[in-house]
Amino acid sequence: MERTSRIQGFYKLDMKERLKIVADWAGLTEEEVGALGNLGNLPREVAESMIENVVGGMTYPFAVAVNFRINGRDYLVPMVIEEPSVVAAASNAAKMLREGEGIRSLAGPQEMIGQVHIVGCRAPHYKAMKILEAKQEILEEAKKSSPTIVSIGGGPRDLEVRVVDSRMGPILIVHVIVDVVDAMGANTINTIVESIAPLVERITGGEARLRILSNYATRRIVRAWARTSPESVGGREIAERIVEASIIAEADPYRAVTHNKGIMNGIIAVALATAQDHRAIEAGAHAYAARSGVYKPLSRWEIDEDGYLVGSLEIPLQVGTVGGATRVHPIAKIALKMLGVKTAKELSEVMAAVGLAQNLAALRALVAEGIQRGHMRLHARNLAITAGATGDLVDKIADRMVRDGKISYEYAKQLLEAYLRGEKV
Numbered sequence: 001m002e003r004t005s006r007i008q009g010f011y012k013l014d015m016k017e018r019l020k021i022v023a024d025w026a027g028l029t030e031e032e033v034g035a036l037g038n039l040g041n042l043p044r045e046v047a048e049s050m051i052e053n054v055v056g057g058m059t060y061p062f063a064v065a066v067n068f069r070i071n072g073r074d075y076l077v078p079m080v081i082e083e084p085s086v087v088a089a090a091s092n093a094a095k096m097l098r099e100g101e102g103i104r105s106l107a108g109p110q111e112m113i114g115q116v117h118i119v120g121c122r123a124p125h126y127k128a129m130k131i132l133e134a135k136q137e138i139l140e141e142a143k144k145s146s147p148t149i150v151s152i153g154g155g156p157r158d159l160e161v162r163v164v165d166s167r168m169g170p171i172l173i174v175h176v177i178v179d180v181v182d183a184m185g186a187n188t189i190n191t192i193v194e195s196i197a198p199l200v201e202r203i204t205g206g207e208a209r210l211r212i213l214s215n216y217a218t219r220r221i222v223r224a225w226a227r228t229s230p231e232s233v234g235g236r237e238i239a240e241r242i243v244e245a246s247i248i249a250e251a252d253p254y255r256a257v258t259h260n261k262g263i264m265n266g267i268i269a270v271a272l273a274t275a276q277d278h279r280a281i282e283a284g285a286h287a288y289a290a291r292s293g294v295y296k297p298l299s300r301w302e303i304d305e306d307g308y309l310v311g312s313l314e315i316p317l318q319v320g321t322v323g324g325a326t327r328v329h330p331i332a333k334i335a336l337k338m339l340g341v342k343t344a345k346e347l348s349e350v351m352a353a354v355g356l357a358q359n360l361a362a363l364r365a366l367v368a369e370g371i372q373r374g375h376m377r378l379h380a381r382n383l384a385i386t387a388g389a390t391g392d393l394v395d396k397i398a399d400r401m402v403r404d405g406k407i408s409y410e411y412a413k414q415l416l417e418a419y420l421r422g423e424k425v
């Protein structure tokens with residue numbers, strides 16, 4: 001019988017029953033079933049409350065980056081990631097950036113944007129004015145729908161209207177700006193935009209289509225910056241090459257994407273450890289990188305008047321210390337406790353700082369490796385000449401020594417003698 005993926009009521013089954021179906025489908029061994037069915041440190045009820053159709057768990061390593069000093073405070077940074085070297089690199093760069101107050105990081109208000117898209121509206125530019133005229137009334141309506149967030153000092157703050165042309169005619173877009181305090185804010189915002197949509201429809205005479213937050217969190221920007229002596233990154237030459245690498249990323253979007261990927265290595269590892277919506281963070285960050293119309297690096301490195309290497313990073317971060325899975329996943333709770341952050345603002349400041357350090361580590365490794373290789377080659381050439389090589393033979397012997405990782409006068413002499421005996425070098 002042909003097997004089918006159309007499984008009615010799969011979601012209603014017990015986890016064990018679902019796992020059995022999958023095991024039969026994939027021909028899993030008993031050992032494989034045991035491994036997949038192991039939820040590790042996530043209780044079954046929690047796993048099943050988080051997502052649907054759960055059949056098991058998958059554990060990623062949870063590591064801690066050390067040496068971080070951010071805004072004058074020391075942090076142990078929890079990181080969950082599958083890629084080797086990220087945690088070591090973060091710890092390493094954090095050490096380079098510890099001087100003084102360490103990395104500085106500052107987030108603005110925790111404001112998210114909720115959108116209502118109105119279609120079928122006549123005279124949309126005029127209606128945009130009518131929306132602004134009714135701003136207070138709309139904001140009052142929004143506040144009524146979100147008493148908790150208002151009671152803790154957050155809530156709707158402002159309103160903006162845009163009219164954009166599309167192939168189905170003009171779309172009137174209302175943005176509600178909401179201070180979501182310590183939450184990522186998706187559900188908070190969604191409740192608010194749904195509540196104001198009927199009023200917006202009445203004012204505009206159009207129909208509300210999409211009512212949801214925007215993950216392009218341009219009102220939730222975090223800035224991190226740091227300054228370090230050239231010696232702490234390995235010398236002036238390396239510091240200058242780091243700046244060069246930053247400039248290359250500014251000029252070349254293909255490089256900028258990889259540059260930003262390095263930043264996200266750090267940010268997403270912390271996001272995973274603290275159970276953030278990392279897709280939202282990624283989507284927002286990359287859109288922000290392309291805000292000029294050309295994809296750019298989120299950070300820049302320069303050398304200041306004292307010859308110090310200085311880095312700065314600007315990124316939108318939509319994170320929460322409440323809501324979503326942050327207080328549901330037991331390990332995320334531990335990660336937040338370890339960080340000791342009290343607010344979403346502080347969490348985002350730590351994450352931006354980690355992103356900047358991660359970026360420095362990646363650039364340093366890239367340029368230092370190149371420099372190292374360059375130096376080794378120069379050294380190998382000198383040894384080849386000292387051993388008596390001339391002409392083309394100098395490069396041949398030098399390349400061979402670099403390739404073999406054996407750069408010494410003795411080896412250069414040995415290779416030269418082999419060549420003179422007629423052997424290939």
Ligand code: NAD
Nearest residue numbers: 148149180181182183184185186187188277280322323324
């Ligand atoms: P949430 O709804 O779970 O929690 C937020 C609520 O917590 C607020 O409504 C508020 O009443 C309460 N609260 C208590 N103390 C608070 C404080 N100090 N600050 C702020 N709120 C406080 O969480 P959320 O952040 O609104 O939504 C996040 C979840 O929504 C994530 O799981 C995310 O994946 C999901 N989501 C994302 C999208 C998207 O990004 N496009 C869309 C839908 C859902």
